[in-house]
Amino acid sequence: MRGATDKELIAEVLEGNPESFEPLVVKYQPRVFAIARRYARREDEVEDIVQTVFMKAYSKLSSYRGDAPFEHWLMRTATFTCYDFLRKHQRNREWNATDLSTEENEWLENVGEDTTEKEANQSAAKALVDRLLESLKPDDRMIITMLDLEQKSVKEIAKLTDFTESNVKVRAHRARDKMKKILATLAPEKYL
Amino acid sequence: MKKIEDILERLLAETREIPANDRVPYAFEKRIMAHIKEAPATLADAWSVWAQSLWKAVVPCLAVLVMVAVWMKAPADGSGATTPQGNAAPAVANFEAPGEEDLESIVMLAIDPDSTGE
Numbered sequence: 001m002r003g004a005t006d007k008e009l010i011a012e013v014l015e016g017n018p019e020s021f022e023p024l025v026v027k028y029q030p031r032v033f034a035i036a037r038r039y040a041r042r043e044d045e046v047e048d049i050v051q052t053v054f055m056k057a058y059s060k061l062s063s064y065r066g067d068a069p070f071e072h073w074l075m076r077t078a079t080f081t082c083y084d085f086l087r088k089h090q091r092n093r094e095w096n097a098t099d100l101s102t103e104e105n106e107w108l109e110n111v112g113e114d115t116t117e118k119e120a121n122q123s124a125a126k127a128l129v130d131r132l133l134e135s136l137k138p139d140d141r142m143i144i145t146m147l148d149l150e151q152k153s154v155k156e157i158a159k160l161t162d163f164t165e166s167n168v169k170v171r172a173h174r175a176r177d178k179m180k181k182i183l184a185t186l187a188p189e190k191y192l
Numbered sequence: 193m194k195k196i197e198d199i200l201e202r203l204l205a206e207t208r209e210i211p212a213n214d215r216v217p218y219a220f221e222k223r224i225m226a227h228i229k230e231a232p233a234t235l236a237d238a239w240s241v242w243a244q245s246l247w248k249a250v251v252p253c254l255a256v257l258v259m260v261a262v263w264m265k266a267p268a269d270g271s272g273a274t275t276p277q278g279n280a281a282p283a284v285a286n287f288e289a290p291g292e293e294d295l296e297s298i299v300m301l302a303i304d305p306d307s308t309g310e
Contacts, residue, residue, distance in 0.1 A: 030214035125206035
């Protein structure tokens, strides 16, 4: 079992040996966890997403044709599972400047200035980005996350999501516009 | 004056710098494998549910069969109201079975096409 390739392990699973799926889970679960944490905040939600991804992958393993690496196929399954999660848990909460934490307000006050508290700055920035992303539609949120945070190419995103490349660009543009509008409502006198 | 676009870009850039959290809970793969090992049982359950529903369908299917048979037989008993021919017996297609010679020539045609003229 040790040192077997993905294709060998998959063949063994399809021959009726489910134990051969475990090395695949061990190998790819960190990546799937990292993806899931981009879309879900609570750790129990993250674990549910990852579990669903691997259960789907196992049950649909016979549909994996082997012409692309297993990792790509699995990441596509993870992307669709995260998309389903976002659709089911779409919050679209309205919020304004008074909802921001002290750290988030400070980040907006001091933006552009070099501060020594880099880590605190980053977590405040992440909290603000999370708020902005939550106000987007699930598919727009996925595209911005992949494009601007994971720095995937438009082509890669199109492959992962089944959108055309031009559709990805249009959605990204529209989503950024929406994020800018929300940012502008936070402190219009400062930023406009 | 700070531009909104720059602010958004800076927000995204700072968030990008945070390394992806790929920490895996202890023995998470065991949890996945436990669910996977339960999966065939679930599949077997699905088959038993399917078989049960098929058995349940037997009685209504038989009932429909009997009703159709009764309905088919009714005009032949002479009530006749449901057919345009009145009391006439329903028309039945009459196929004559091929004679023994015909059957032999059909079989021989398949074996030896040249023997048809004899």
